[in-house]
Amino acid sequence: MSLLEVTDLQVEYASPRGAFKAVDGVSFSIERGEIFGLAGESGCGKSTTAFGISRLLRPPARLAGGRVLFDGQELTGMPELAFQAFRWSRMSVVLQSAMNNLNPVMRVGSQLTDVILAHEPGTSARDAWSRAESLLALVELPADRLRSYPHELSGGMRQRVVIAMSLALRPDLIIMDEPTTALDVVTQQGIVRRIVELKKELGFAVLFITHDLPLMLEICDRIGIMYAGKMAEIGRADRLLRGARHPYTQGLLRAFPSLTGPKVRIAGIPGSPPDLVSPPAGCRFQPRCAHAVAACSAAQPAMTAADAGGSVACHLYETEEAGHEPVAASRQR
Numbered sequence: 001m002s003l004l005e006v007t008d009l010q011v012e013y014a015s016p017r018g019a020f021k022a023v024d025g026v027s028f029s030i031e032r033g034e035i036f037g038l039a040g041e042s043g044c045g046k047s048t049t050a051f052g053i054s055r056l057l058r059p060p061a062r063l064a065g066g067r068v069l070f071d072g073q074e075l076t077g078m079p080e081l082a083f084q085a086f087r088w089s090r091m092s093v094v095l096q097s098a099m100n101n102l103n104p105v106m107r108v109g110s111q112l113t114d115v116i117l118a119h120e121p122g123t124s125a126r127d128a129w130s131r132a133e134s135l136l137a138l139v140e141l142p143a144d145r146l147r148s149y150p151h152e153l154s155g156g157m158r159q160r161v162v163i164a165m166s167l168a169l170r171p172d173l174i175i176m177d178e179p180t181t182a183l184d185v186v187t188q189q190g191i192v193r194r195i196v197e198l199k200k201e202l203g204f205a206v207l208f209i210t211h212d213l214p215l216m217l218e219i220c221d222r223i224g225i226m227y228a229g230k231m232a233e234i235g236r237a238d239r240l241l242r243g244a245r246h247p248y249t250q251g252l253l254r255a256f257p258s259l260t261g262p263k264v265r266i267a268g269i270p271g272s273p274p275d276l277v278s279p280p281a282g283c284r285f286q287p288r289c290a291h292a293v294a295a296c297s298a299a300q301p302a303m304t305a306a307d308a309g310g311s312v313a314c315h316l317y318e319t320e321e322a323g324h325e326p327v328a329a330s331r332q333r
């Protein structure tokens, strides 16, 4: 059994032009100790997926369907009180803006001990404080920072505090949505390196969302590529690098420069994502796809299993047997 199983997740936003599904039938799973990345252009539904899983959706968003199983337990229908106990202890969330959401008038130590005492009321204040010290050590901050107020810390330090907080109750899964985007590149690298080390030491799994595809390819075990509210492809990071299947994934990968490979002109993906209020018929990527065939505008492609444990939603592969050379990839060479 996977740690997290998301099946046919659907999230709808109400808008003046009519309701639209920002997440439309997304399915994937995350194994214990795995880093699973969600990638795709801005607005494709990555954050909405994360919010749907962690029940952080607020109007005008609403969960319109699907199931989220965590360690076999259904999360979508879990009563709010039970879910509150569950959040932090089994699954925690680190958002891009989280470092700005620390309480400005409370010392860092009190905020960390609050999380521990709220979920483990039997813990003594002294024990909670010493656990808070260990948590700061985990994110490589000195213990005396527990006495600091958030404004006395740099952005990178505040984000480390938030990560320490997310680890406080040793969850099995941490959802990280752009956890380092607001920070400079060097600070980002330090924090990401520490997240990966901690994952190895403590064994938690991560749902990792970032626009930084090269970083994602480096640290994630598997990656799900989303397009216009749907999952286009899921594959092992190394497999995607060697030969992504979906024409959209191929385009996304071509949009990033390689530090080590030969100098090539960066190619974008022509066109722009569809209006989700009235998406195109068939495959949502079809109007931008150089490989589109008649079937692509007739019906939405289903997610089908491919080799190396991956899966792809593309008509070009429906007649292929798993293990065959990717059609679209071979055509473009």
Ligand SMILES: Nc1ncnc2c1ncn2[C@@H]1O[C@H](COP(=O)(O)OP(=O)(O)OP(=O)(O)O)[C@@H](O)[C@H]1O
Binding pocket: 013, 014, 015, 022, 040, 041, 042, 043, 044, 045, 046, 047, 048, 049, 059, 060, 061, 211, 276
């Ligand atoms: N509060 C909201 N009200 C209405 N529409 C929203 C709201 N939040 C997000 N959306 C829409 O939902 C879709 C998915 O947005 P979401 O933020 O999940 O995408 P994303 O892939 O995380 O984007 P980014 O990478 O820019 O964070 C987009 O079309 C966005 O405009």
